Amino acid sequence: MMRNMRYKKPVDPFEEMSFDGAEEKIEFDDFNLWYGDNHVLRDVDLEINASMITAFMGPSGCGKSSLLRSINRMNDLIPECRYEGEIEIDDVDINGPDVDVYELRKRVGMVFQRPNPFPTSIHDNVAYGPRIHGITKGRELDQVVERSLREAALWDEVSDRLGDSALSLSGGQQQRLCIARALAVEPEIILLDEPCSALDPIATTKIEALMRRLKEKYTVILVTHNLQQAARVSDMTAFMYLGRIVEFDRTREIFENPREELTENYITGKFG
Amino acid sequence: MSRPLDIGLSQIKTLLLKMGKLSRDAIALAIEGFHGREDVHVQTRAWSNTLLILSEEVEYVATEMIALHQPMAGDLRTLKAYIKIAYDMERYGRYALDISDILLRLGGWGEFEEGCLTVEEMGQRVLEIVDISLRLIETMDESLVWELSKAEAGIDELYLQNLSALVECEGVNHKTIIANLLTVRYLERIADHASYIAESITYAATGKRLELR
Numbered sequence: 099m100m101r102n103m104r105y106k107k108p109v110d111p112f113e114e115m116s117f118d119g120a121e122e123k124i125e126f127d128d129f130n131l132w133y134g135d136n137h138v139l140r141d142v143d144l145e146i147n148a149s150m151i152t153a154f155m156g157p158s159g160c161g162k163s164s165l166l167r168s169i170n171r172m173n174d175l176i177p178e179c180r181y182e183g184e185i186e187i188d189d190v191d192i193n194g195p196d197v198d199v200y201e202l203r204k205r206v207g208m209v210f211q212r213p214n215p216f217p218t219s220i221h222d223n224v225a226y227g228p229r230i231h232g233i234t235k236g237r238e239l240d241q242v243v244e245r246s247l248r249e250a251a252l253w254d255e256v257s258d259r260l261g262d263s264a265l266s267l268s269g270g271q272q273q274r275l276c277i278a279r280a281l282a283v284e285p286e287i288i289l290l291d292e293p294c295s296a297l298d299p300i301a302t303t304k305i306e307a308l309m310r311r312l313k314e315k316y317t318v319i320l321v322t323h324n325l326q327q328a329a330r331v332s333d334m335t336a337f338m339y340l341g342r343i344v345e346f347d348r349t350r351e352i353f354e355n356p357r358e359e360l361t362e363n364y365i366t367g368k369f370g
Numbered sequence: 371m372s373r374p375l376d377i378g379l380s381q382i383k384t385l386l387l388k389m390g391k392l393s394r395d396a397i398a399l400a401i402e403g404f405h406g407r408e409d410v411h412v413q414t415r416a417w418s419n420t421l422l423i424l425s426e427e428v429e430y431v432a433t434e435m436i437a438l439h440q441p442m443a444g445d446l447r448t449l450k451a452y453i454k455i456a457y458d459m460e461r462y463g464r465y466a467l468d469i470s471d472i473l474l475r476l477g478g479w480g481e482f483e484e485g486c487l488t489v490e491e492m493g494q495r496v497l498e499i500v501d502i503s504l505r506l507i508e509t510m511d512e513s514l515v516w517e518l519s520k521a522e523a524g525i526d527e528l529y530l531q532n533l534s535a536l537v538e539c540e541g542v543n544h545k546t547i548i549a550n551l552l553t554v555r556y557l558e559r560i561a562d563h564a565s566y567i568a569e570s571i572t573y574a575a576t577g578k579r580l581e582l583r
Binding site for chain 1: 373375440441442443444445446447577
């Protein structure tokens with residue numbers, strides 16, 4: 099039939115997800131970070147929305163973990179670390195003089211690459227944070243532990259053995275316990291630093307399903323080397339290289355039709 | 371250093387070019403057979419079947435590449451385009467077979483008054499557009515997309531003209547009408563698949579979803 103050339107609007111399954119109207123949670127404004135003379139983050143401008151999973155990906159040494167650790171000021175623990183620029187959470191500069199870093203880390207929970215439960219019981223691992231923050235009554239504490247374990251999709255597997263050592267759990271269960279421990283203090287943001295790199299595919303699937311559930315309530319930020327994992331679970335993806343954000347876009351765009359040649363070369367394995 | 375994915379993509383491209391040559395030959399033979407009332411359906415059937423087998427081979431290699439190498443970005447788009455193009459090629463072959471089957475089904479037909487229909491010109495133009503689509507696959511030269519689009523519009527125009535002529539003709543043997551009607555329809559569909567190939571190549575090369583209609 100007779101035709102006219104035009105570009106058609108792609109069918110986008112995420113179209114109804116209004117990124118424009120999404121609530122901004124974290125904003126990096128011209129942020130730079132140094133470890134001594136090593137300039138690890140350069141001119142980072144980034145807006146991260148609430149109730150989404152945002153992935154930071156890039157080759158080793160690109161600065162993705164440093165960027166993640168800047169959000170809860172974990173870099174403060176590194177000697178000779180200094181920064182310029184701002185990071186705001188809910189429009190408040192987290193490096194401002196009035197910010198209580200312990201309060202900040204309560205709002206911004208973190209889960210690391212290798213599961214790191216305390217050598218205590220399952221119950222006490224989850225109860226640790228709330229106890230520090232003043233919840234001491236047994237019943238109230240038990241409720242927090244149950245809620246956190248349920249949110250971390252672990253309750254059904256451990257509810258009859260809360261007194262057992264956390265170290266008796268499998269790797270995947272230990273990682274979900276660490277997520278439950280982070281959730282117990284009711285954070286707003288969850289930082290996940292390669293949370294599945296030490297896990298088998300089944301445990302990885304469970305953690306990824308958990309991430310998708312968590313984004314309904316929390317802002318989730320994920321650092322991953324695993325491109326397929328970023329593609330599977332994140333809504334937005336930032337590709338980093340040599341301390342800079344090269345491209346930040348909807349995950350589908352990044353993986354199907356990236357704007358930058360550097361991104362294309364990285365995700366198609368044509369790098370280096 | 372070549373990536374395993376490059377080897378697979380190159381393997382598929384070679385298959386597509388082979389399919390392209392085969393389908394082009396099939397269409398040319400079917401058109402020739404139609405105008406000369408020559409029975410060529412055994413040959414076109416054999417080629418059409420080969421195209422089907424090659425199309426399945428493309429799908430097999432592509433699936434293997436998805437399973438083993440998880441292609442992304444340009445690789446993913448190219449692979450998706452190649453799978454669609456293999457189908458378009460298979461359709462080229464199928465329409466060639468359909469044209470050659472007309473003689474088998476009708477046994478023969480008469481002639482229209484000279485100048486009344488432009489089926490011969492349409493056949494020539496269809497071969498040209500098929501050639502453009504094959505050059506597109508080989509070169510991924512986007513400028514050919516515009517050339518193809520123009521050629522396709524011309525074929526559509528001829529199709530509509532022939533359709534009107536067939537509707538309005540009087541005193542013509544019904545087999546003659548059916549034979550020509552089916553042929554112009556099949557030729558028009560071949561041109562449509564050439565457009566789909568252009569859309570696929572554009573998507574693979576640029577990520578843009580083009581619609582040539």
